[in-house]
Amino acid sequence: MTTGTPQSVVIIGGGIVGIACAHYLNEAGHSVTILESGTMAGACSYGNCGYICPSHALPLAEPSALREGFASLFDPTAAFRVKPRFDPSFINWMWQFARRCTRTAMLENGHHLHAMLQSSIEEYTRLVAGKINGSEWKQTGLLYAFKTARGVDDFAKTARILHENYGIESKCLSGAELTSFDGSLVPDLMGGFHFPDDSSVRPDGLTSGWLAHLRMQGVKIVEGASVERIERTGSKITSIVTSNEQFSADHYVLAAGAVSGQLASMFGSNLPIEPGKGYSITMERLDHAPKVPMLFPEHHVGISPFESGFRIGSMMEFVGFDKTIPPYRLDQLRHAASQYLVGKLPSASVEQWYGWRPMTWDSLPIIGSFQDIENLCCATGHNMLGMSLAPATGKLVAELISGRTTHIDPIPYSPNRF
Numbered sequence: 001m002t003t004g005t006p007q008s009v010v011i012i013g014g015g016i017v018g019i020a021c022a023h024y025l026n027e028a029g030h031s032v033t034i035l036e037s038g039t040m041a042g043a044c045s046y047g048n049c050g051y052i053c054p055s056h057a058l059p060l061a062e063p064s065a066l067r068e069g070f071a072s073l074f075d076p077t078a079a080f081r082v083k084p085r086f087d088p089s090f091i092n093w094m095w096q097f098a099r100r101c102t103r104t105a106m107l108e109n110g111h112h113l114h115a116m117l118q119s120s121i122e123e124y125t126r127l128v129a130g131k132i133n134g135s136e137w138k139q140t141g142l143l144y145a146f147k148t149a150r151g152v153d154d155f156a157k158t159a160r161i162l163h164e165n166y167g168i169e170s171k172c173l174s175g176a177e178l179t180s181f182d183g184s185l186v187p188d189l190m191g192g193f194h195f196p197d198d199s200s201v202r203p204d205g206l207t208s209g210w211l212a213h214l215r216m217q218g219v220k221i222v223e224g225a226s227v228e229r230i231e232r233t234g235s236k237i238t239s240i241v242t243s244n245e246q247f248s249a250d251h252y253v254l255a256a257g258a259v260s261g262q263l264a265s266m267f268g269s270n271l272p273i274e275p276g277k278g279y280s281i282t283m284e285r286l287d288h289a290p291k292v293p294m295l296f297p298e299h300h301v302g303i304s305p306f307e308s309g310f311r312i313g314s315m316m317e318f319v320g321f322d323k324t325i326p327p328y329r330l331d332q333l334r335h336a337a338s339q340y341l342v343g344k345l346p347s348a349s350v351e352q353w354y355g356w357r358p359m360t361w362d363s364l365p366i367i368g369s370f371q372d373i374e375n376l377c378c379a380t381g382h383n384m385l386g387m388s389l390a391p392a393t394g395k396l397v398a399e400l401i402s403g404r405t406t407h408i409d410p411i412p413y414s415p416n417r418f
Helices: 016-027 065-073 086-101 103-130 149-167 177-181 203-216 257-264 327-338 387-404
Strands: 008-010 031-036 081-082 141-148 170-175 191-195 220-223 229-231 236-242 250-254 274-284 294-296 300-308 311-319 351-359 364-370 371-381
Touching: 016 203, 016 250, 016 371, 016 387, 031 141, 031 300, 103 149, 103 191, 103 371, 103 387, 141 149, 141 177, 149 170, 149 191, 170 177, 177 191, 229 257, 236 371, 250 257, 250 387, 257 274, 257 351, 274 327, 274 364, 300 327, 311 327, 364 387
Parallel strands: 008 031, 008 250, 031 220, 081 311, 141 294, 250 371
Antiparallel strands: 141 191, 170 191, 229 236, 274 311, 274 351, 294 300, 300 311, 364 371
């Protein structure tokens, strides 16, 4: 996959990861085209909470996930829900996920996530300062708030793991200190933890500003381009045929999020990616609006304040590519948030959203080339951290395609690990 001269690259997928890959490949001097089946940055890159969070170094595959997943089989309203499906690939995915829900695997994979998260936060600081406008970039940290003493005590163990193993700093706040820290919170909370090194963005503002920059740099963007056929000679892809046009390039990047597994089969390869469904509600700004992004782990809900409103997001459902937005899920989001906030939530939503996160069974992204396809590079499987990991991914992909020494060891993220 290495090359010493500028090459042409076609990226399949126009979410935040595809955008980041285009940016770094363009910076490296390559000619870049992005193919997006819908609208650019219109899926999980649109409706998420916009956390850029080094504090999320621990993978979803950790010991307590087994207990929550099993309990959810009997509770369709669970925030972390696994819907039983008699699908061999899904059963294998869940089995492989369960095998990795150990402390040893959690800590090891946490180191790999931490490396990418640190790289991304450094890149975001550089990008937002010099190239991307309109992102509502905030370096106010991320606040975890708890209603019960048990919740505080349990999370204190997590904070200790993050500090001792990855050097991630946080400050423990009492209930009284929480209301002083952010007056939007109700006074009966038991405590919380503030991670000062986390940041946040408004996702659609970030992507629109980044896309404007890429267009100015000459990156070609094609929307409504669904991949229909792959043409391949031996170990090399020769072209991609979409519903409207045929595209040929020296290199190809698969960055299609949750549908990357389906597209990989067209390339003759296998990527074990399951869609993890999430929801969000965007509302008008509260009178007592939160000042910093917040997570309420006991209810699996997050809140992001924007200049013109705020967003409530949550849920992790393994229900396949389900396209519905059940009213009870939105009610859950509203009810959970109302237990923490002083201000009364608006009765109407500006926007209701769902999206499919690309989940891998070891919680690590998939970045790198396949053994049997020399000019295809993966950039997918970012689980719940696509927004956080995008710059590090784009930088790593550009290094791999350009034949440069990588700033992060790529082996842990290789698609050949499956």
